[in-house]
Amino acid sequence: MKFGVFLALIKMKFSDYPIAQAIKDQLNQLEFKKPTDIQFKSIPAILKGEDVMAIAQTGTGKTAAFVVPLLDHLIRKHRGSYKGIRTLVMVPTRELAQQINEVFNTIAKKTEIKSFGLYGGVEQEQQIKRLSKKVDVLVATPGRMFDLIAQGAIDVSRVEHLVLDEADLMLDMGFKKDIDDIVKKIPKNRQTLFFTATIDKKIKSLAYSVVKDALRIQISPKNPVAKNVDHAVLFVEMDDKRFFLENILKEYEEDKFLVFVRTKVRAERVVGAMDRVEMPTRFFHGGLEQSERFQILDAFRKDEIRVLVTTDVAARGIDIPSVKYVINYDMPDDPENYVHRCGRCGRGRNRGQALSFCSPSEKEFLAQVEEYTGETIEQYEMEPGDYSAIMFDSDDASNNWQKLLDEDNDFNNKKDEW
Ligand code: ADP
Ligand code: MG
Secondary structure, eight states: OHHHHHHHHHHOOGGGSSSOHHHHHHHHHTTOOSOOHHHHHHHHHHHTTOOEEEEOOTTSOHHHHHHHHHHHHHHHTTTTSOOSOOEEEEOSSHHHHHHHHHHHHHHTTTSSOOEEEEOSSSOHHHHHHHHTSOOSEEEEOHHHHHHHHHTTSOOOTTOOEEEETTHHHHHHTTOHHHHHHHHHHSOSSOEEEEEESOOOHHHHHHHHHHOSSOEEEESSOSOOSOTTEEEEEEEOOGGGHHHHHHHHHHHTTTSEEEEEOSSHHHHHHHHHHHHHTTOOOEEEOTTSOHHHHHHHHHHHHTTSOSEEEEOGGGSSSOOOTTEEEEEESSOOSSHHHHHHHHTTSSOTTOOEEEEEEEOGGGHHHHHHHHHHHTSOOEEOOOOTTHHHHHHHHOSOGGGOHHHHHHHHHHHHHHHHHO
């Protein structure tokens, strides 16, 4: 008999869930047919009103795991009468605030529920104006939220659900005090949900300081790396990395790439090097104006940019489903970032590939990554002679003496033909 129950569970589709039809219609529109593992386990508990602490690898659909049941709550309770902000989602970055807000508004499209994404780096006036209208769900970064609470533009006294998304990054970014502060301002009698890709002592203690009896749901705890991603490492001299990047970008000219580097300056340099070989790329980093950051991500999302060269600022949470390749142009110095960077591809049901360029001086970082993930990364296969061939193939002739000599020979040969 148990077997039968099991089968029924496997077959469970969103259409079988006890949730509002308007939500189901939108999920259908998004082609979300069946829940992912974390959704399957979290949604019923959240629908019941329980506190949940959910730990699942990046790219496994944690956003909809809370958006779907919370929207259902919002639709069913206080039907028709506006009660102000009832769901507060705190996120660590502006890009995430925008992205998660968008998921809320998309899934809520056929309902009365309105979500608003609030973040710093842009003018306040428009935000204050928007906040004076209907906002049921506020998705916010802490800084701007506290500013506007202080100014009286946000009322959190009626919050029924608090979500801390990317809780691990919130801690890394030093938002612990902000979390404690917001908890003091909102009603005690609320549902609290925690979502995180990684778990350690600090997160656990944060979780238990905010919730009492959270139901802990954990998917694939052992290996934090997304399972849809294939990994390889290429041993390459630091100065030769650009030739390999050029080669790969030219080889896979249809595909979308996210290229991670260690610093802002390096991001700009790599873009410069690719410009010289007429390979259009763009850089993205924390030194850009916020409006520009949004605009670049948006263009990347819409395929107007194919290759984005970025620092780790884009490593966490950003969801662009069509990214096929992640290149670690520089090895991350924090092994946890390896997991987050690679998690930018292979999202949802897609497969992705992650290739790391490792120079001799970065081998210690590679060792750290392998220790952290518990897996040896496969070495990228290269035939003898391939390395020099790739350098030789570069269109960056100024840096390739061999090519210059060759062109010189060519010229002399041609002269003979004249
Ligand atoms: P996480 O927060 O776990 O990193 P996201 O919530 O950003 O992951 O979701 C990752 C990707 O998976 C997104 O592109 C999302 O649209 C897709 N996705 C989420 N749930 C489903 C589902 N049930 N079916 C198909 N795709 C899904
Ligand atoms: Mg997420």
